[in-house]
Amino acid sequence: MPVPYSANSTAALEISGDINGKSIFDERDLVLENLVQTFIQADKFLYMPGQLVQFRVLTITGTKALVSYEDIPEIWIISPKGSRLAQWKKMPNPKGLLQLEFQLAEEVEEGTYQIFARIENTNWSQSFKVEEYVLPRFSLTIQPPPFVLATDSEIVFSTFSGCEEVSIATADIGYSGYAIHVRGLFVEEGTGNVMTATASVAVQYQAxxxxxxxxxxxxxxxxxxxxxxxxxxxxxxxxxxxxxxxxxxxxxxxxxxxxxxxxxxxxxxxxxxxxxxxxxxxxxxxxxxxxxxxxxxxxxxxxxDDALTTTGPTLNELVTVEPDGMETVAAAPGYDLTNENVSQVELERTYFPETWLWEVVVIGAPSRPLYSESGETEQKVKLPDTVTKWVGEAVCLHPELGTGLSPKSSITSFVPFFLDLSYPATARRHEKVPVLVSVFNYLTTSLPVTVELLTSTEYASPTYSMKTCVSGSQKEVVKFLVVPLEVGDVNLTFSATIDTTGESCGGQTDIERR
Missing domain, CATH: 2.60.40.10 (Immunoglobulins)
Incomplete structure (x- = not known):
């Protein structure tokens, strides 16, 4: 008996008849669920004008979450004011995962946009936002323990992934009740950038x-x-x-x-x-x-009885800081950055995507180079130059086995010597814009560094070169004033060169040149 199409609702199934001359009747309550689910995923939520919006559409059906390979009748994008900006009709879906993209204009309306897909007479949607922004250079995370005992005399938390521990006496907090709310405030030295984070931890009265x-x-x-x-x-x-x-x-x-x-x-x-x-x-x-x-x-x-007093583990509140955001070109020509020596190489960092590895890979087709009977594939990809931790997962589709989601995996990209910029998102033409250049040195050797701003017709600056000495495992911040001369995007290029004379470090340096 076919089940009528309906959104999630209830129904009644009645069975009546005669068996050997005896009347029978039975009634059962049923729950009708729509087993067709469509997921729309964008590569990120927040975009700037002029960026490329990438998104995917996946439809699963039935109790086994089988992938639908049916053509998608219609997909469209709506602006914050309700205007239809783009549309796709009768889109073939041979892979089961349809991937599309939409180019934002340079002068585009800011606000919340909607992506719609019409599947079996139902409209599914996902939103994204467009606005001017600057990616944060780091993030502050507070990871509280599962609980803290009311008898604990102090709260201990770590900052910068455990590099420093701070103890707070519970007598100074004067907490009561069943939860402690924690707020972390981090101010970056040199730039003054502020980051906050909050967390809560339960207070237990028995161990x-x-x-x-x-x-x-x-x-x-x-x-x-x-x-x-x-x-x-x-x-x-x-x-x-x-x-x-x-x-x-x-x-x-x-x-x-x-x-x-x-x-x-x-x-x-x-x-x-x-x-x-x-x-x-x-x-x-x-x-x-x-x-x-x-x-x-x-x-x-x-x-x-509720009466219980015992001692238990000390609250260990973990506060971690991870760099996460856009960086600019940082070149260190001429030297190999190791703790033993600094020999002649050139390191140029220009690849700073906000999202990475957004692609569909087909595995299992004999005619394709990625064919593998085991269902596995291996690819060589370029790791972005952003100093950060990349976290991702894979969605796996199979025509018979349905849909699967891999555990999250991560990789951290890092270099021992690099530049990072702090600047406002927008500025007026002929306005003096402060650009703070942070020079990071994760080596054990002090480095005499010359930071240079590449000359350009797009901007002017009172100075294009500054020298500083960056101690081992430390950073230094130098400040440039940049005056934009044109309307539109202004590209700034900074480079850091290690000065083997050691002039900025008092003439003393243990750098060896090869």
């Missing part, structure tokens, strides 16, 4: 959770009462070998097994004549009515 598990549901006169205690930590892990002290008139230490289970018992002489025998388990008071009667038998009823 361990104890659960009494009964193995015997009846109390038997003259026999000990056997029970088990399960020990877990606040983060739901099992503390193997945890010692728990159980007291009932007398105390005894028990050790948890690999599963966090403790087998314990109460001697029978503790039952008689006491209607409220107290059982203390590691600070958690468990109360039970253990009055014995021959008939009927009573199930033991355990009540957990």
């Amino acid at each position: 361990s959770i104890l659960e009494v598990i009964t193995t015997e549901h009846f109390l038997k006169p003259g026999l000990p009462y056997n029970f088990r205690v399960k020990v877990t930590t606040v983060d739901s892990s099992t503390p193997k070998g945890e010692v728990v002290r159980i007291c009932a008139s007398s105390c005894k230490n028990y050790t948890a097994d690999e599963s966090g289970i403790i087998n314990a018992y109460i001697p029978p002489h503790l039952f008689g004549g006491s209607s409220n025998t107290h059982l203390t388990v590691a600070g958690v008071y468990v109360t039970s009515d253990l009055t014995l009667e021959t008939r009927p038998c009573h199930y033991p009823s355990f009540v957990v």
Whole structure:
């Protein structure tokens, strides 16, 4: 029986008839779900005027998430004011993943745009935004621990991927309740750039959770009462070998097994004549009515008190800073940048994409060079010059097996000596624009550096060359004033040259030239 097309809704299935002269009737409630899902993904969310918008359309169907290879009737892009800027009709989809692109004009309306795709009479959409911006040169991340105990005397967090630790006494915070909200403020030395981040961490008032598990549901006169205690930590892990002290008139230490289970018992002489025998388990008071009667038998009823004070792990709040953003040309001609020596090479950095590896690769077609019976392929690609951490994942499509998503993978690009620029997104013609040039030296050797601004008819500057000495594992910032002379994009090119005379480092240098 075909299921009628409908958006997510409910329906009723009625079955009636006669079997051997007897009437039957049954009614069942059904949930009708639209098993066709279309996903529209852009290579990023934020674009500047004049940039290229790349996007993909993927449709899956059925409970097995099979890929649809049907032609897509219509795709279009809407401006913030509702104007249709581009459209594609009856687009073939032989790969199951249709990839398209749209070129933004240099003078384009800023705001939120919409990408639409019409699949089986349903419109699917995804948005992106257009505005002038400057990519941040770094990001500040606060990664809190799973919890902090109320008894902790201090909070310890790390900055710059653990290069520096800062301790804050909890007495100075004066926190109460069940959460601590953390706000991090980072000011970059030399440029004054500010980055903030926030995070929250839960406050726990007990280090361990104890659960009494009964193995015997009846109390038997003259026999000990056997029970088990399960020990877990606040983060739901099992503390193997945890010692728990159980007291009932007398105390005894028990050790948890690999599963966090403790087998314990109460001697029978503790039952008689006491209607409220107290059982203390590691600070958690468990109360039970253990009055014995021959008939009927009573199930033991355990009540957990909230009173618990124990010590636990110290809050370790991790604050990491990762460079993430656009960089400009940084050339260091003439020297090999190693800790042992600086020999003659040339390093020019010009490739700074905001997104990377946005492509569709077909694997498994015998007529294609990437054919592989194992479903694997290997490609050589150029790593961008941006000093950052790239994070990505792959979407895998198969005509019979459906859709798969790979785990996230990352690669970090790094050079020991490079330039980074800090400048405003826009400026007026003939305005004096400050451009801060940060010179990073991750070697152990101090480097005498000459920073030069390439001359151009697009701008003017009072000075085109500055010298500085950059100590090992440090950075220095030099400031150039640039005056734009033309309307439109102005391209700035800076280079850094290592001066073997060591003049900017007081004439002392251990650089060896080869």
